[in-house]
Amino acid sequence: MTGLLFSLTFTVAAPFWALMILLPRWSWTRRIIDSPLIVLPGLVIYGLLVLPAIGEVFPAVASPTLGGVRELLGTADGAAAGWAHMIAFDLFVGRWSWLDSRDRGIPALIMSPILLLTILLGPLGLLVYLLVRTRYPVTETA
Template identity: 60%
Template sequence: MTERLFDLTFYLAVPFWALMIFVPFWSWTRRIIGSPYIVVPPLVVWLVQLLPEFGSWAAEMVSPDLDGVRAAVSTAVGTSAVWAHLIAFDLFIGRWMFFDSRTRGIHPLVMAPVLVLTILLSPLGLGVYLLLRLVPGIGRRTPAVDQQAVSVH
């Protein structure tokens, strides 16, 4: 069961990433990605994994030390739970980057590789995006892009 949930977790997030990368201007993309609840499916996997061991897991997270955290995440359940946590938070970060880039007028063709990088290595993808925001002239604000970004919020 743990291995199946581990495998399932990424596939629960794939449709949302696909919308942001492949059809960023589709009206349904804005509607679907506009909900912060898109991260719930991987979080449900996280909860299902940890619920039977929640007491010991929570105790370790409240008062963490390196050996204790290592022991908690070195089990199949711990690794699968951490994976679900990462997938959910990577998706949340990607969602923020998607809307922030739309507001700034950064073209989706520029954002697509940044989002892919975020899927693979989210700290690096986020760092690249934060640097990209500093590049003068990278985003061109247009009324259409601004209107699409504002209509979601």
């Protein structure tokens, strides 16, 4: 079951990334990406992996140590839960970046590589986006 959930994690997020990167100007992209619920499938997978082991997970995250976190993530269940956590949060950050970039008028050709970086190395993609967005003030809409 863990292997299946691990495999599903990126599969359920990939269509949303594809819309933001490949079809940023399609009218349905905005309608779909506007909903924060696009991260729900990843969150459900995370819950399915973490909740049955909450007795082991909670102490490790409530009072984290490097050894404890390493031990937690060193299992198949822990690695799959960590992956689901990363995918869900990266998608949420990518969604926010994409929506914010639309409001700021940042060109899709600039955003596509940033979104790809966010998929691959989430925090670095966010850092690059935060730097880029300083060059583009929010455009006024009437």
